Amino acid sequence: MNSISPTLTGGHLQRGTPIPPQSAANGxxxxxxxxxxxxxxxxxxxxxxxxxxxxxxxxxxxxxxxxxxxxxxxxxxxxxxxxxxxxxxxxxxxxxxxxxxxxxxxxxxxxxxxxxxxxxxxxxxxxxxxxxxxxNGEEPLYDVPQFQLPEQDLIMRREFSVLTEKDHFVPYSNSSDIQHLMAVHHIDLDVNPEEVTISPHGMQYVQTMTIPGMGQLKQEVRVFGTNCLIFMSEFMGRPVYQMSAGKALPGNRTLSSLIVATPKSSGAPGEDEMIDIALTEGLKFGNRLFSEDTLIMKNLSFRQDMLTHSDRMLARFLGYVRDYPRTSIACDMIS
Ligand code: FES
Ligand SMILES: [Fe+2]
The missing domain is CATH 2.102.10.10 (Rieske [2Fe-2S] iron-sulphur domain)
Structure with a gap:
């Protein structure tokens, strides 16, 4: 459906045009x-x-x-x-x-x-x-990522530890890649690509995940830039936020963080245990997704000329990534 480039040029078979790597030359x-x-x-x-x-x-x-x-x-x-x-x-x-x-x-x-x-x-x-x-720029083009509830009202756990040997758009396109969610993570995802709100520096949509052993989970998703996702869902009746954001590293690598947060305890009996379970399970889930992707990401050579009907959500995300502003204003100063 989304033919980015011909597959036959001058008698040579070709795959689609790559998304230009993040670099000083490309920004x-x-x-x-x-x-x-x-x-x-x-x-x-x-x-x-x-x-x-x-x-x-x-x-x-x-x-x-x-x-x-x-x-x-x-x-x-x-x-x-x-x-x-x-x-x-x-x-x-x-x-x-x-x-x-x-x-x-x-x-x-x-x-x-x-x-x-x-x-x-x-x-x-x-x-x-x-x-x-x-x-990355002289002036921010959007606000720094935040959860929908003020930080001081939340209890959080965070990790900053997952290294992907690819530019950040690859791991962060993952959540729009419905075919891989089913095949690799055994998650059935229901999202309507037509109901995604896209602005120049963010995306917003609602999706329903069906996860074996966990049942159905409705999530509000916010995408910040091309390197950060926030998911808001309800777990045992309480809001649970998950955020992952990636830091661009030399060599087209990405170091991803993972945060899970939920409102602080009101002191009700059993609430502390519930919070502990929500945070533990949230981090475990995020880590599982990253670790199931690790080997595939390592050797992946990304192209997008053969997307099919089920890839409509991914196509929207990749269109947004291709249009995303870049700059190399700081590149010479930091190398
Ligand atoms: S003062 Fe000379 S290199 Fe910094
Ligand atoms: Fe994944």
Whole structure:
């Protein structure tokens, strides 16, 4: 149904046109990416972390606000994660130039004034749901992912641990891929592709899953950018949220996080046990889906020229991915 390219060109058989890889040349999707856990970043330390085609540093300013910045000193390129926080400034390990938490170089260690352009790239940064997120761009194009209930009313469990050796659109197209849900995960999914709301930076729809041993589960699904999904369902009469978001890593790899949340206990008898079961089962379910996909993802070479009727939902998601804005504005600064 969705013929992206001919299968026969100049006498050679061809598969469909690939979605261009995330790279400095093609750009990276303009998403909010979870960079690290909130607890990984202490006030007096500089955290270095792989991100997109290179690395970033994550710091906390004097008021504790997290900031994600390009990591290479504008002088000769030392990695600032090898430096220190000195009197509230990031101090380069090499010649001790100092940067404020907005990424501006404010002093050298000699009498020279710092060049006015000696500035690190400052990613829009937010801290929610136990993660520090960076937006790939100068200004965010949408709000950082949040659950429908305020964070302080929820109890959460999170993991940040599943590595997929593919760009994030591959694992995150998975939930629209109905044929694989049946074949690999034994889940029967009912969703109407015509009833999906698509905006430039998100999607929203309702689906019903039939899971062996668990029965039917109605879910509200929200897609944020091309790397984050939130599912809201009811389990034993209480709302349960599941979120997975992927961080783009060098080598077209994706590190996925998984969060499960439910409202905090009101203290009613037996509620704590129910919460424990909901969170444990939620994480177990998410991990099962990821682990069943791992080997297939590793060797998969994605094309989409042979989609069939049951792939209509997947086709909508992939159309959205192909149209999604990208930028390489930070790429040279972080590599
Ligand atoms: S490389 Fe950082 S001060 Fe020289
Ligand atoms: Fe899957």
């Amino acid at each position: 990276y999707d303009q998403n909010w990416y979870p960079v690290c856990f909130s607890t990984d970043v202490q006030k007096d330390k500089i955290l270095g972390s792989e991100f997109m085609n290179g690395r970033v540093i994550v710091i906390r300013g004097a008021d504790g606000t997290a900031q994600v910045l390009s990591p290479y000193c504008r002088h000769l390129g030392a990695d600032l994660s090898d430096g220190e926080i000195v009197n509230g400034a990031i101090r380069c390990p090499y010649h001790h130039w100092r940067y404020n938490d907005a990424g501006q170089c404010i002093a050298t260690a000699v009498k020279d004034s710092p060049p006015a352009d000696a500035r690190l790239f400052r990613f829009p940064t937010r801290e929610t749901l136990g993660f520090i997120w960076a937006f």
